[in-house]
Amino acid sequence: MLGDWLEQLGSSASTPGGGAAAALAAASGAALVEMVVNLTVGKNAYAEHEAYVRPIGEEARQLRLRALELAGADQAAFDAVMAAYGLAKQTDEEKAARSLAIQTATAEAAQPPLRVAGVAARIIELAASLPGRSNRNVLSDVGVAASLAVSALESAAINVEVNLATLKDETVRSELRRELDAHVATGQLGREIVGNVRRGVSG
Numbered sequence: 001m002l003g004d005w006l007e008q009l010g011s012s013a014s015t016p017g018g019g020a021a022a023a024l025a026a027a028s029g030a031a032l033v034e035m036v037v038n039l040t041v042g043k044n045a046y047a048e049h050e051a052y053v054r055p056i057g058e059e060a061r062q063l064r065l066r067a068l069e070l071a072g073a074d075q076a077a078f079d080a081v082m083a084a085y086g087l088a089k090q091t092d093e094e095k096a097a098r099s100l101a102i103q104t105a106t107a108e109a110a111q112p113p114l115r116v117a118g119v120a121a122r123i124i125e126l127a128a129s130l131p132g133r134s135n136r137n138v139l140s141d142v143g144v145a146a147s148l149a150v151s152a153l154e155s156a157a158i159n160v161e162v163n164l165a166t167l168k169d170e171t172v173r174s175e176l177r178r179e180l181d182a183h184v185a186t187g188q189l190g191r192e193i194v195g196n197v198r199r200g201v202s203g
Contacts, residue, residue, distance in 0.1 A: 005024075009021060014078065014082065015075040015078050015079060016071065016074075016075050017074075017075075017078065018155060018158065018159055019071075019074035019075075019077075019078065019112060019113045019116070019155075019156070019159040020071040020072075020074050020075055021155065022074075022113060022116050022120075022151075022152045022155035022156040022159060023067045023068065023070045023071035023074060023112075023116045023119075023152070023156075024067070024068075024071055025120075025148045025149075025151050025152035025155065026063070026067040026070075026116055026119050026120045026123060026148070026149060026152035026153075026156075027063075027064045027067035027068050027071070028148050029120070029123045029127070029144075029145045029146070029147075029148035029149040029152060030060045030061070030063040030064035030067060030119070030123050030126075030145075030149075031060070031064050032141045032142075032144055032145035032148070033056065033057070033060035033123060033126050033127055033130070033142075033145045034057050034060045034061055034064065035138070035141060036130055036134050036135065036138050036141050036142055036145070037053050037054065037056055037057030037060065037130075037134065038057060039134075039135045039137070039138050040053050040133075040134040040135040041053065041054055041057070043135060045135075046133070046134065046135060049133040049134070052133055053130065053133055053134055056126050056129060056130065059122075059126060060123065060126055063119050063122060063123055063126075066115075066119055067116060067119050067152075070112050070113075070115050070116050070119065073111075073112040073115075074109075074112035074113060074116070074159070077105070077108055077109040077111065077112050078109060080105045080108065080109065081102070081105040081106055081109050083105070084098065084101040084102040084104070084105040084106075085098075085102060087101055102166075103167065103168060103169065106163050106166050106167055107163070107167060107169070107172055107176075109163050110159075110160050110163035110164060110167075110176050113156040113157075113158075113159035113160045113163075114156070114160050114176060114179060114180060114183075116152060116156040116159075117152075117153050117156040117157055117160065117180060117183040117184065118179075118183050119152075120149045120150070120152040120153035120156060120183070120186075121149075121153060121183040121184075121186035121187075123145065123146075123148075123149040123152075124146055124149045124150065124153070124186050124187070124189055124190040124193070125186065125189070127142050127145045127146040127149065127190070127193055128146070128189055128190075128193050130142050131193075131196070131197070131200075139197055139200055139201060140197060140201050142193065142197055143193060143194050143196075143197030143198060143201070146190045146191075146193035146194050146197070147190070147194050149190055150187050150190035150191060150194070153183060153184065153186065153187050153190070154184075154187060156183075157180055157183075157184050160176065160180050161180075163176075164176055164177060
């Protein structure tokens with residue numbers, strides 16, 4: 001099934017594209033956080049941390065499911081933008097209606113990757129809370145989870161920004177930019193996790 005999706009991603013079809021790929025990276029990062037928790041819970045060596053890490057795994061599961069939903073939402077939003085560009089533009093009235101439809105669809109298309117960025121930022125925060133409380137034998141997977149989440153975050157940001165570039169409403173652009181910047185700031189934490197884990201596993 002994943003192979004089929006990747007086949008479609010690599011095809012000449014316009015969707016799925018980068019936005020959906022960003023969502024899949026986020027979902028993968030969330031799944032790794034889940035895995036680390038599942039390999040920690042029930043282990044005597046980490047019994048004192050079980051009450052702390054269990055909710056992390058539960059939240060990571062919800063984020064994984066949300067990211068997969070957003071992959072589909074991103075594809076639908078892009079299709080809506082393409083449909084708007086395909087509207088008639090012969091008369092002044094048609095041109096005005098088409099322009100409005102494009103702007104509306106573009107603003108909507110910025111939402112799925114913006115939500116992916118939020119999901120990715122939260123995955124980074126969850127990953128940051130695991131070292132020292134989770135199974136040290138899968139510390140590398142914490143690092144990979146953070147790395148994937150950073151990639152998802154940066155990829156989602158690209159897809160938000162490509163939509164912002166064509167929006168004319170400065171108020172809408174500013175609001176979207178402000179929310180995106182808040183998520184992007186978490187990327188530094190993710191990079192720190194990756195660095196710390198690499199040093200930790202290299203001995």
